[in-house]
Structure formats: structure tokens, C-alpha cells
Amino acid sequence: MTGGERRRVLLFPGIGAxxxxxxxxxxxxxxxxxxxERAAAPLxxxxxxxxxxxxxxxxxxxxxxxxxxxxxxxxxxLAWHQVTPCPPGTLLLGHSLGELAxxxxxxxxxxxxxxxxxxxxxxxxxxxxxxxxxxxxLRLAADRAAGLLAASRLPGLAVxxxxxxxxxxxxxxxxxxxxxxxxxxxxxxRATRLPTRxxxxxxxxxxxxxxxAELTAHLAYRPARRPVLCMLTGRRYRSAAGFRAGATHxxxxxxxxxxxIEQLRAAGVVELTELGPRPLLSRAAALTALTGGRPKE
Numbered sequence: 001m002t003g004g005e006r007r008r009v010l011l012f013p014g015i016g017a018x019x020x021x022x023x024x025x026x027x028x029x030x031x032x033x034x035x036x037e038r039a040a041a042p043l044x045x046x047x048x049x050x051x052x053x054x055x056x057x058x059x060x061x062x063x064x065x066x067x068x069x070x071x072x073x074x075x076x077x078l079a080w081h082q083v084t085p086c087p088p089g090t091l092l093l094g095h096s097l098g099e100l101a102x103x104x105x106x107x108x109x110x111x112x113x114x115x116x117x118x119x120x121x122x123x124x125x126x127x128x129x130x131x132x133x134x135x136x137x138l139r140l141a142a143d144r145a146a147g148l149l150a151a152s153r154l155p156g157l158a159v160x161x162x163x164x165x166x167x168x169x170x171x172x173x174x175x176x177x178x179x180x181x182x183x184x185x186x187x188x189x190r191a192t193r194l195p196t197r198x199x200x201x202x203x204x205x206x207x208x209x210x211x212x213a214e215l216t217a218h219l220a221y222r223p224a225r226r227p228v229l230c231m232l233t234g235r236r237y238r239s240a241a242g243f244r245a246g247a248t249h250x251x252x253x254x255x256x257x258x259x260x261i262e263q264l265r266a267a268g269v270v271e272l273t274e275l276g277p278r279p280l281l282s283r284a285a286a287l288t289a290l291t292g293g294r295p296k297e
Contacts, residue, residue, distance in 0.1 A: 009229075009264060010086060011274045011281055012077045012105070014096030014250065015135065016194045018069060019277045021058025022076050026277075027083040029056075035082060039075050039111035042119060051075070066132075066198030067122045070097060074114055077101035080275035091269075092228045095257055095281055096161065096200060097250045099231060106224040108243050113219055117247055120215045124208035125199070133199025134177035135160060135169055139190040142168045142258070148189070154179055160201035161255040164284035169194070169255075171202045205251040212251070216244040231255055234263050257281065261288040 019025075023032040036055065040048040051071050053059040061068075078101050094102035100114040138145050142159055145168035149157045154176040161169035170180060177193070184191040199205060221240040228237045230246055232253050237243055264272070265288075274282040 007269060008087070008090045008271045009269055009273070010081065010084060010090055010092050010102075010105075011272055011285075012081070012092065012094040012098030012101040013073070013274055013276050013278075013281050014094075014098045014255075015069065015073055015196050015198075015200065016280060017098075017276045017278050018054075018072045018076055020054055020060050021056065022277050023055040023079050024058070026079055031082050032079040035079050035111060036075055039078070039115050040071075041112045042116050043071075047071075055079075066196060067118065069196060070118050070122075070198065071115060073097050074101050074104075074118060075111075077275045078104055078111055080277075081105045084273060084275060086226065090226060092226055093260065093264075094228070094231060096231075096255050099246055099249060101275075102228050103224075103243060103246070106226045106228050108221055108224050108228070108237075109219055116219075117212065117215065120212045121208065121248075121251060124211040125205070127211065128207040130199055130204060130208055132174055132197045133171060133202065134174050135171055135194040135196055135200065136177050136181055136184075137192045137194060138168050138170060138184055139166050140168050140184075141166055144168075145170060148184065148187075149180070152180055152183055156202070156204060158202045159254055161257060162259070163255070163257045163281070164287045165258065167284055167287070169201075171200055173199070200250055201252065201254055203252060209248040209251040212248050213244070216247045219244075229260070231257065231260055234260060257284065258288050261285045265289055 026032050050061055050068050054072050077098055092102040092106055100117060103109060104111050104114045142162035146159055156176050157170055157172035159168060160171035181191040221243050230237055232249055237246060272285055
């Protein structure tokens with residue numbers, strides 16, 4: 001991406017963005033319901049019903065699993081994209097799981113194909129023996145968060161997202177995340193758990209990512225109708241091979257969101273629109289812009 005090339009960005013958020021009942025409250029509920037029906041084609045009836053209850057009726061089941069949360073995140077972002085103006089030159093950017101929604105919105109694959117990928121990821125986690133995971137938001141710069149992880153010597157932890165100058169997300173198994181949260185609190189560091197029981201952005205998922213790659217090789221990828229920026233590299237996706245690799249970034253790769261915001265700001269982007277009812281990433285982006293990406297001394 002060169003300076004001045006793009007002036008507007010649509011941001012597809014990841015886990016933590018879902019609001020129960022959001023499709024019923026969006027600008028065009030009828031179109032959102034139709035999208036849900038198309039996307040849910042590969043799902044068994046019980047899963048489709050649970051997803052509809054969450055997104056349309058706002059009913060959260062006590063037994064709701066991580067797969068439903070991921071599906072809801074994906075469909076909600078696509079529903080918001082349907083009713084958001086997207087003039088020529090708009091750049092699409094996905095955060096974590098949101099990259100799959102960005103691919104579907106760009107026409108790279110059908111909405112149902114993104115659901116198939118999420119199903120494959122869920123199956124690969126189980127087949128490779130990956131247990132539950134947690135995400136913990138620390139009010140720390142990424143380098144200080146990495147130092148805290150190293151000093152803790154807790155197993156399985158990894159920096160998942162560098163969101164803002166003083167906002168870093170850590171991924172890991174439940175026991176390690178709980179212990180890290182206690183250590184952070186004792187050190188006076190604010191720590192908040194995200195509502196997920198699924199592991200993301202962690203090296204422990206590499207075997208699962210290899211299995212998912214077998215499916216991505218057989219999906220039909222079409223040329224993108226709109227440019228999609230790769231969160232990991234900061235370059236535009238330009239090939240089917242690139243999109244295939246990007247389809248598993250939410251499993252194993254960290255999210256350098258702060259660096260992408262700095263890059264977009266330097267390139268002259270003047271508007272960033274987060275697709276959904278909960279603009280958490282927009283606040284992180286604003287903080288990065290205000291501070292120039294630098295944490296407080």
C-alpha cells in the first residue's frame with residue numbers, strides 16, 4: 001500500500017465484537033436474515049438454530065460453545081458490511097477472525113465457504129487434541145507484555161494481538177491465563193478476560209492449521225472485487241495462495257493491529273469504519289493515532 005492510495009477502510013472485527021440480537025437491530029434485518037440463511041447452509045439444524053437465536057433473538061444458551069461465538073462474529077460482520085457504504089477505493093481489513101469475513105465481503109469466496117472454514121478449524125482443534133483457551137487483555141505495551149509472559153514462565157502463553165500502545169491481548173490455556181491475570185493484578189496492571197473458551201493466535205495451533213490448510217487448498221478462490229489488506233504483512237492480498245494462507249492466520253499468527261493503524265495513517269487514510277455495534281477496535285485505533293503509536297513513558 002503506497003501513500004495516498006486508499007482513503008477509507010472498513011474494519012472487520014474478531015472475537016469479542018458480538019452483541020446478542022445484533023442482526024435484529026441492524027439497518028436491514030430482512031437482508032441480515034437472508035445472509036444468515038445463506039451462510040448457515042453447511043451447518044446442522046441445531047447449530048443454525050442456536051446461531052439464529054443468538055443473532056436474531058438475542059438469546060444466549062448456557063451451553064453455547066466457542067464455535068457459535070465464532071460463527072456469530074463472522075455473520076455479524078458480513079451483515080454490517082451489507083448496509084455500510086463502500087465506495088470505490090475502499091480497503092477491507094480483517095482483525096483476527098474478521099479476515100475470513102473480509103474475504104467473503106470482497107467476493108473471494110461465498111459466505112457459506114467461510115462457515116466451512118470455521119467448521120474445519122473447530123474439527124482440527126479437536127482432532128489434534130487442542131484444549132480450551134482464553135484471551136486476556138492487558139493494559140500494557142506489547143514489549144512489556146512479552147516481558148511479563150517471559151518472567152511468569154507459565155506454559156502455553158503467547159502475545160496474540162498488539163492492539164494499541166497500551167493494549168495487548170495474550171492467548172493461552174485457561175490455567176496459565178488465570179495465573180497471569182492474578183500476577184498482572186498484583187503488579188497493578190489492568191487485565192480483562194475476553195468472552196471466549198477457544199484458543200486463538202497461538203503456536204499450539206500449528207498442527208490444526210496444517211489440517212485446515214488441506215481444506216483451503218480445495219476451496220474456490222475468486223479475484224477480490226475490493227482490495228483486502230493482510231493484517232500480518234501490511235500488503236494487499238493478490239493471489240489465491242495468499243488468501244489460503246490468510247485463512248489460518250487467526251489460528252497461529254499474532255495480530256499487529258497497532259502497526260497497521262500506523263501504516264494506514266501514514267498512507268493518508270482519513271476514515272476507518274468498524275463493522276458492528278461494538279466499536280472496541282475503533283477506540284484502540286484512535287488511541288494509536290493520538291499517541292503516534294507510542295506507549296506512555
